[in-house]
Amino acid sequence: xxxxxxxxxxxxxxxDALFGCEVTIELASETITGIxxxxxEMGRFLVRLPGGEMRALTSGRVRWN
Numbered sequence: 001x002x003x004x005x006x007x008x009x010x011x012x013x014x015x016d017a018l019f020g021c022e023v024t025i026e027l028a029s030e031t032i033t034g035i036x037x038x039x040x041e042m043g044r045f046l047v048r049l050p051g052g053e054m055r056a057l058t059s060g061r062v063r064w065n
Contacts, residue, residue, distance in 0.1 A: 026061040
């Protein structure tokens, strides 16, 4: 595995400025709103939806307040 080890790089704990923030993500086919929940081991942006479901996103336009 030649991918970036996000946890080892310290990104998850120190550089995730959006963690816990309410975010809206515009995807090609939908717009979702939830709480930023970090970055997974594959570098995907994690969003917890209002019903508790976790979504892992690889692309989209992210907006926050």
